[in-house]
Amino acid sequence: MPESKPATIITVLGSGTSVGVPTIGCGCAVCRSTDPRDVRLRPSVLVQRGGTNVLIDTTPDLRQQALRARLSKIDAILYTHAHADHILGLDDVRPFNYHRRDPIPIYGSAETLEALRRCFSYIFSGERSESSMPRVACHTFDSAPIEIRDLAFTPVKLAHGSGVSYGFRFGRAAYLTDHSDIPEESVPLLEGLDVLFLDALRHKPHPTHSTVQRSLAWVERLKPNRAFFTHICHDLSHARLESLLPAHVRPAYDGLEIVVEDAA
Numbered sequence: 463m464p465e466s467k468p469a470t471i472i473t474v475l476g477s478g479t480s481v482g483v484p485t486i487g488c489g490c491a492v493c494r495s496t497d498p499r500d501v502r503l504r505p506s507v508l509v510q511r512g513g514t515n516v517l518i519d520t521t522p523d524l525r526q527q528a529l530r531a532r533l534s535k536i537d538a539i540l541y542t543h544a545h546a547d548h549i550l551g552l553d554d555v556r557p558f559n560y561h562r563r564d565p566i567p568i569y570g571s572a573e574t575l576e577a578l579r580r581c582f583s584y585i586f587s588g589e590r591s592e593s594s595m596p597r598v599a600c601h602t603f604d605s606a607p608i609e610i611r612d613l614a615f616t617p618v619k620l621a622h623g624s625g626v627s628y629g630f631r632f633g634r635a636a637y638l639t640d641h642s643d644i645p646e647e648s649v650p651l652l653e654g655l656d657v658l659f660l661d662a663l664r665h666k667p668h669p670t671h672s673t674v675q676r677s678l679a680w681v682e683r684l685k686p687n688r689a690f691f692t693h694i695c696h697d698l699s700h701a702r703l704e705s706l707l708p709a710h711v712r713p714a715y716d717g718l719e720i721v722v723e724d725a726a
Contacts, residue, residue: 467724468512468612470633472657474718475527478502479663479695480547482523492696499700499715503527504547505639505693507659509632512612516540518630518637524551530717535561538610539598541570542640543627544577552582555596565597569608569615571628575600603628618648623670631655635722636686639693642670644680655686657722659714662691664698674703681711690714 476482483502484493492500504521508531517539521527536558542548555566570578578600579586585595601608608615618629620641629638629648634656638644641661644652652658660680663671671693672680681689692714694703703713 469724470509470511470613470635470722472635472637472659472720472722473508473510473531474690474692474714474716474720475506475508475531476503476521476523477692477694477714477716477718478504479693480504480545483694483696485696488696490696492699495699497700499713501716502694503716506548507637508533509613509637514611514613516610516613516615518542519548520551520555521547522550524554527716528554534558536566538608539566539568540608540615540630541568541574541578542629543571543622543625544574544581545640548640549574549578549581552578552585552596552598555598556594559594559597565599567601567610568598569601569603571617571626572602573626575602616651618651619645620648621645625670629659633722634725635659635720640670641672642668643672649684652684652686655684656688657720658684658686658689659692660689661693662713663693664695666697674698674706678707678711686710688712688720690718690720 503523506519506521509516515536517536603617616631618631620627620629621643622640623642627640631651636652637659639661660677661672662674662677665674689711700713
């Protein structure tokens with residue numbers, strides 16, 4: 463009997479926007495909600511397979527996210543882009559360094575890695591310091607798959623307003639956040655999916671983010687078995703959004719775990 467392969471597990475560490483939900487100073491119904499699914503930290507996921515842990519983005523909420531997920535090691539970090547809500551938690555990877563001898567590999571576009579070097583110059587300066595700091599090794603990605611032990615990630619170029627962000631295809635799953643559109647050149651990378659994450663900020667149009675309606679149109683075109691909407695703002699309660707979506711499309715929420723099996 464052939465040995466079964468390990469499944470891929472995706473844990474949603476954060477499903478909110480750049481300011482999170484509840485939002486500071488807001489008294490709207492969603493920000494006052496007692497539904498725990500309406501508490502949304504900044505957007506990030508953890509991808510695990512066969513003992514390999516890969517983090518996508520280091521949000522300002524990373525410490526809280528890692529503690530809640532009982533995360534004790536990471537094997538690599540992938541970056542979607544260089545906006546603050548996706549990079550500002552980099553300093554919080556220091557405890558992960560305590561449990562490994564070598565630096566943590568981080569992968570990003572040339573633009574993203576340059577922004578990290580500017581924002582966290584003390585990490586990359588090479589100067590000695592009495593204070594502890596993250597030990598990371600930078601790797602620039604292009605269109606080629608990124609091999610990380612039991613996992614392989616293919617970067618998926620996305621439009622983020624006038625800028626660019628990247629999603630990642632890994633096996634039969636893909637994680638796309640912070641996109642206003644998906645370029646035609648990227649569409650073939652998103653075919654034959656079991657699980658697809660899409661940005662769905664709100665109903666009202668936004669210059670740099672997809673709407674619920676636009677992401678539903680992408681689900682209809684790409685035809686994944688299951689789709690999950692993320693990067694959700696306080697315009698939308700989980701329960702209300704869930705009631706509006708077809709059965710195979712769900713709002714993501716913090717702490718959600720999704721199992722992705724290999725194709726038979």
